[in-house]
Amino acid sequence: MPSSLSTLKASIARTSCVKALCAAFALLFVLALPAAAQLSFKPTAESVHEDQLLNALKEGDKITGRISIPDAMAASLIQPAGRDWRDFQRSKLPIIGGVTIIGMFAVLVIFLMVRGRIRIHHGFAGTTILRFASFERFTHWLTASCFIVLALSGLNISFGRILILPLFGAQAFATLSTYAKFAHNYLAFPFMLGVLIMFLIWIKDNIPGKLDLEWFKQGGGILFKGRHPPSPRFNAGQKGIFWIVVLGGALMSVSGWCLLFPYLPANVTTLQLLSVIHAVIAMLLIAIMMAHIYIGSIGMEGAFDAMGTGEVDLNWAKEHHSLWVEEEQAKGQAPSGSTPRAVPAE
Numbered sequence: 001m002p003s004s005l006s007t008l009k010a011s012i013a014r015t016s017c018v019k020a021l022c023a024a025f026a027l028l029f030v031l032a033l034p035a036a037a038q039l040s041f042k043p044t045a046e047s048v049h050e051d052q053l054l055n056a057l058k059e060g061d062k063i064t065g066r067i068s069i070p071d072a073m074a075a076s077l078i079q080p081a082g083r084d085w086r087d088f089q090r091s092k093l094p095i096i097g098g099v100t101i102i103g104m105f106a107v108l109v110i111f112l113m114v115r116g117r118i119r120i121h122h123g124f125a126g127t128t129i130l131r132f133a134s135f136e137r138f139t140h141w142l143t144a145s146c147f148i149v150l151a152l153s154g155l156n157i158s159f160g161r162i163l164i165l166p167l168f169g170a171q172a173f174a175t176l177s178t179y180a181k182f183a184h185n186y187l188a189f190p191f192m193l194g195v196l197i198m199f200l201i202w203i204k205d206n207i208p209g210k211l212d213l214e215w216f217k218q219g220g221g222i223l224f225k226g227r228h229p230p231s232p233r234f235n236a237g238q239k240g241i242f243w244i245v246v247l248g249g250a251l252m253s254v255s256g257w258c259l260l261f262p263y264l265p266a267n268v269t270t271l272q273l274l275s276v277i278h279a280v281i282a283m284l285l286i287a288i289m290m291a292h293i294y295i296g297s298i299g300m301e302g303a304f305d306a307m308g309t310g311e312v313d314l315n316w317a318k319e320h321h322s323l324w325v326e327e328e329q330a331k332g333q334a335p336s337g338s339t340p341r342a343v344p345a346e
Contacts, residue, residue, distance in 0.1 A: 085272040089279075094158045097283040104287040108294050118222060118300040120316050128311035129328060136201060140307055143194030143245075146187045151286050153180035158279070188256050195249035202242060205233045211323075212236035221320060222295075233324040241292055248285050252278060 067075045132140070156164065156177060165173040214229050215236040221228040222237075229235075234242065255278040258264050262271055296303050302316035317325045 100287045125315040127314040131306045146191035153184040192253045206239045206242040228319040
């Protein structure tokens with residue numbers, strides 16, 4: 001009997017302990033509930049609704065995060081303008097470039113078929129006159145050669161996947177694109193230097209004047225056969241090319257510099273805008289340079305010699321730059337109609 005009583009008491013004691021432990025756990029759970037509610041992830045919460053996220057993007061708000069590095073642009077996770085920029089690079093820019101470049105090529109072919117090559121009206125005189133000094137030709141070819149590499153490597157961004165990748169395969173395209181990137185980045189600096197030097201040495205001869213209007217009225221001796229308006233060292237068309245190269249090159253240099261060193265603008269939207277400006281101006285410059293190359297080579301007889309050897313035929317010079325020839329003959333004290341000596345075009 002005493003044994004049964006002690007057993008009962010022990011059982012009651014164990015039950016009380018269990019109840020006490022349960023009560024303690026319950027109390028801890030209640031106390032921890034607010035903290036658990038704060039730390040818990042709620043996939044249905046309003047802050048992570050997909051509709052709200054899309055609406056925020058439509059309104060132009062950026063989705064940003066917290067960063068521990070100085071680069072503030074790294075905090076942008078999603079930017080609505082980036083989608084527009086990506087669509088422009090992938091769809092609109094290739095169309096703009098294709099229409100501009102192919103269109104210019106078509107115009108030049110049609111012009112050659114209709115107008116033919118611009119010949120020297122009185123034939124070659126057999127006497128030459130120095131038009132460009134060695135340093136001028138060096139600057140021209142430095143800038144021109146860099147521009148060609150920059151143009152081809154830049155076009156690879158817009159048209160490489162369409163034209164080169166299917167022909168040579170992914171591995172060759174990746175290798176080519178890598179070298180093109182390095183060439184584009186490093187040759188940008190001598191190109192900028194060349195544009196600056198050309199501006200300094202030729203600015204004095206490229207100030208627009210009244211004669212330029214007359215040159216345009218007569219088609220510059222290009223549109224109409226036998227018409228060669230009087231022109232100084234650079235005619236109106238060449239002056240136009242000069243200012244296009246200088247101003248376009250300056251915009252390309254500024255935008256390209258920011259793309260090379262993206263921490264300068266420190267803004268993703270600004271970088272995207274600069275990349276668009278850089279690409280559009282590049283397409284326009286490529287098309288204009290195609291016309292410049294055409295006129296300076298197969299389009300006009302005797303024109304290539306100006307940047308080839310530096311000396312041009314006297315009859316060519318008289319037809320296209322008669323005022324300049326008169327100035328050079330006066331400097332060289334050569335009588336009119338006699339054989340002038342080669343003098344620097346300064």
